[in-house]
Each structure stands twice: as C-alpha cells, then as structure tokens.
Amino acid sequence: MAGNEYYVVQRNGVRIGVGLGANDTSYVDSGAKACGTYLYGVASVRSGCTDKWVGCGSISQVINAPIDLTATRAGCSVNLKWTDKSNIETSFVIRRALDSGAFVDWHTLGANVTTDTDSNVFCGASPAASAKYRVYARNTSLSCGSAYVEAGAFCPLDATTTNFNLSTTTLDIVMGEKGQFSYQIRPDCGVFDWIEFINNNPTLLDSVDFTPGKGYNKNSSDATVDVWAGTTDSGPATITVRVHLKPTSTVDKTINVNVKIPDPWWQTKDGDVHANGTIASWIPAIATVDKYLSLAGDGGMPGVVSYGNDLTLGVYASISEKEWQAKTAYNGDEINYDYLVNRLNVNTSSDTFTGAMPGDSGTYYSSSGKTLSGGFPAGKKIVIFVNGDVTVGENVVVPENNGFFALIAKGNLTFAGNVQNAQGFFLSNGTLSVAASGNLFTGQGGFIGWGGVSMNRDLGASTKNKTPSEFFLFRPDLLINAPKEFLFTPFVFQEVAP
Numbered sequence: 001m002a003g004n005e006y007y008v009v010q011r012n013g014v015r016i017g018v019g020l021g022a023n024d025t026s027y028v029d030s031g032a033k034a035c036g037t038y039l040y041g042v043a044s045v046r047s048g049c050t051d052k053w054v055g056c057g058s059i060s061q062v063i064n065a066p067i068d069l070t071a072t073r074a075g076c077s078v079n080l081k082w083t084d085k086s087n088i089e090t091s092f093v094i095r096r097a098l099d100s101g102a103f104v105d106w107h108t109l110g111a112n113v114t115t116d117t118d119s120n121v122f123c124g125a126s127p128a129a130s131a132k133y134r135v136y137a138r139n140t141s142l143s144c145g146s147a148y149v150e151a152g153a154f155c156p157l158d159a160t161t162t163n164f165n166l167s168t169t170t171l172d173i174v175m176g177e178k179g180q181f182s183y184q185i186r187p188d189c190g191v192f193d194w195i196e197f198i199n200n201n202p203t204l205l206d207s208v209d210f211t212p213g214k215g216y217n218k219n220s221s222d223a224t225v226d227v228w229a230g231t232t233d234s235g236p237a238t239i240t241v242r243v244h245l246k247p248t249s250t251v252d253k254t255i256n257v258n259v260k261i262p263d264p265w266w267q268t269k270d271g272d273v274h275a276n277g278t279i280a281s282w283i284p285a286i287a288t289v290d291k292y293l294s295l296a297g298d299g300g301m302p303g304v305v306s307y308g309n310d311l312t313l314g315v316y317a318s319i320s321e322k323e324w325q326a327k328t329a330y331n332g333d334e335i336n337y338d339y340l341v342n343r344l345n346v347n348t349s350s351d352t353f354t355g356a357m358p359g360d361s362g363t364y365y366s367s368s369g370k371t372l373s374g375g376f377p378a379g380k381k382i383v384i385f386v387n388g389d390v391t392v393g394e395n396v397v398v399p400e401n402n403g404f405f406a407l408i409a410k411g412n413l414t415f416a417g418n419v420q421n422a423q424g425f426f427l428s429n430g431t432l433s434v435a436a437s438g439n440l441f442t443g444q445g446g447f448i449g450w451g452g453v454s455m456n457r458d459l460g461a462s463t464k465n466k467t468p469s470e471f472f473l474f475r476p477d478l479l480i481n482a483p484k485e486f487l488f489t490p491f492v493f494q495e496v497a498p
Helices: 337-343 476-481
Strands: 006-011 014-020 036-045 054-059 067-074 077-083 092-098 105-114 117-121 131-136 148-154 163-164 169-173 178-185 192-199 204-209 222-227 234-247 250-260 267-270 272-274 305-307 325-328 361-368 371-372 382-388 390-392 404-409 413-415 423-427 432-436 441-449 453-454 470-473
Touching: 067 131, 067 148, 077 131, 105 390, 163 250, 169 178, 169 222, 192 222, 204 234, 204 470, 222 250, 337 382, 337 404, 337 423, 390 404, 390 423, 413 423, 423 432, 423 476, 432 441, 441 453
Parallel strands: 169 250, 267 470, 272 305, 305 325, 361 382, 371 390, 382 404, 390 413, 404 423, 413 432, 423 441, 432 453, 441 470
Antiparallel strands: 006 014, 006 036, 036 054, 067 077, 077 117, 092 105, 092 131, 131 148, 163 178, 178 222, 192 234, 204 222, 234 250
C-alpha cells in the first residue's frame, strides 16, 4: 500500500474494514461463515476520490466433519458420541433416518447441540425401529458444506415390559361357565406389537376371548379377557399370556385355571316353595334339565316361590316359566309339632312308636328320638309324632292313591345318606336335613323345617351335577288321602327350601 492513503476491505462488494494504514498487510474477516465462496477486494481511498480497487481475490472455506461417531444403547435411549474436528463451527445438527424409509429420509433431532455428545436420542420413531445417525458440524442450513459423520444402522432396540401386570394368576371356573382376568401393559420404552393368549388345555377350556381385540402397535393397553370352561370334564389347565414386543422379543405370564364341577343344587316340580329367610339353589350352565327352580307339573303350572330375605339362583336360571314369586317372611300360622299334637289330640302318656314302621293305620308317639326303619305298608294311613330328633333310615315309598304317611318331629329330622326316596308329609320344629352322599334324593309330598332346611347331597362324582341332587315333587294324592285333621290349610304341603 502507498503512503498518504488509507484503505478499505470489501467482501462481495460490501465494506467490512476501514482506515487501514499503509503498512497493514493482513486483515482477519471474523464474520465470514464456515462454508461458501467469498470475493474479497482491497481499495485505496484518497481525499476527494472514490474507491479504487487495488487488488482482489477469492477464497472458499469448507468445514471439517466430526469423526468417530458411535451409537450405544442406554436403557430406552441411544447415546451418540463423536469427535469435533470442525475448524470454525462449535455447534452440531443431529439427524436420523429409519429403516422403514430405506435410510434416505433424514429428520432433524437436534439443531443446536453444542457438545460432542448427546444422550436420550430414541432409536427410531419408536425404540423398536432400526436407524442411522448423522452428526453435522453446522447449526444452520445443511446445504452449506454438508459436513457430517454417519453411524451405521443401530438397533433394533427391544421394548421392555417391567410394567406388564395381570389381575390374577389363578382362576376357578365352573364347567361351562366363564371366568375373567384383566391385564395392563405399560412398556418402559417403545411399544408392544400384539398380545397372544395360548390355550394349553383345549379339552378343558373352550375359548379365551380377548375384548376388544388384539392391540397392535400400542404404547399401552388395558383389557379384560373372558375364559370359558368346557362342559365335559374338570381339572387343571393353563393359559399363556404372551406379549410380543417390537421387534423380536416376547414376555410370557401364566394363568393357572381350575375347572370345577358345579356345586350341587336342588329343584322342585309343581309345588310351592317358601323360606322365611333365603332360598338358594345355584343351577349351573351345564344343567341338562330346564333351568328353573320350579318346574311346571302335570297341569302345566309351576308353584309359587316366596321368601323373606333373598332368592339366589345364579345367572343361568330363573324361578319358573311364569316367574311366580313373592317376597314375604309370612306364610300363614306356624303349624308345628305342638300345634299338631294338640289338634290331633295325640295320646302322649305312653310310647307307641319304637322306630320300626307301624304295620297298621293310626297315630303313633315316642317320647324320645328314634330312627325310622322298615317300608311303608301300602293302603295304610300312618302319622308318627316324635318328641325329639328323628332319622329316616330307609326309603319311605307311599304308592300313589294308596295311603298316607306323616312324620312330625319336635327336634331335628334327618334323611340318612342311603335314603333316595321319601314320600309323605315331613315336619321338623328344628332343622330338616338331607344327609350327605352321592345318591339322588327325591322327595314327594310336603317338607317343612321350621329351623331351616339343609341339603347336602352331591352327585358330582357321577353326573358332575348336571342334574339336581335333591328333587321335590308335589303329590296331590297325599293331600286327598290325608286325615281330615291335615286339611286345615294347604300350607303344610309346601316344599320348603333353605
């Protein structure tokens, strides 16, 4: 530069430096960007003169790409690390491309990263997708310089399911009926692909129904699963609940199922049923007879069911075809042992009943508990009073239209386990019980237990309780053949349930 002159520096025609002395030989352009081509010029300025170029040149500055990019899995995320080799820039842009886009559709994850490391970068749109990464030494337009380093395909990163929970791991289901469990899935990272329910014992379990349907590609899921037991057999079974995670792993949990024989139950035909408290008979889904508590008789009509507290029949049964019922604890006067002893003017001064079935018609009395034995003599009308507990030890069969039998106990009245048929009128001031056994108990006539009725038969071993264990029928001929003292009210011929 010549003396008596000062100079200016221009970049692409724009003055960027002024007042340079004659001895200045360098100028640092601190505002130049890191990539692109720039035209530089130096002009001398004299007093009263315009700028005049005294020299010019050009320079193209290219940024250096970072190096040594690594991608490592860290829980549900990916950590990226690289080495900064840029000569000017100090910030970076992170971009990612997925395998679903053939690694050509690059999306920006971070546009102003100022260090040479970045964590918590998801491995794809979800952690289960494969991805490639690029780190650019540039935080503005990526078309300027395009200086980057690329990491190879990383992942797949399996989702994890530490938050996969079942409401229960055990189910008790009655044959032919439904059990339920629910599940909840909250993957720690990523998504699950779908849920599978594997029935490991199809001979015991009919189906496993997932409502509302398989949940594909969800971040979470809650649902209830219906499990239906088969109708032919009972025993242990298992269900595998398998969650398929993206992309390849699975997590299994097991439901242990116990397919049970239905509980024993009872049923009536034609006659009325009353309880001052609760009537309960769980008629199962697999019942092979009409699922009514009260079946219609020969006249086509069922009985009336009345109760004081509750009526419990389960979800598969109803009262009768007519649905005749009444909720009331009152069903007339309490016609009990003491009332009938007085009404029939029973001679209680001496014992005339020893335990054996009498052979002739008449009224018989015992001052202490007894066990009734022997068959009923056809054509007779026999009434027995026992001032104590009574056990009926043998079948009592009264031929139709050919006799009448009544057994009235001050205490409890029990039908022994071997008794399969009891016909007549049976009344207890205490509890009327049908003792436990695997024999079907069929009662015809009237059965009253003022202290309650207890039914304990169970046909599970033989019929799997597809039929009732106790069955009660109304016998009009017993009413017709009864002594006139028993005709004061039809109530005594009701069939009374617990």
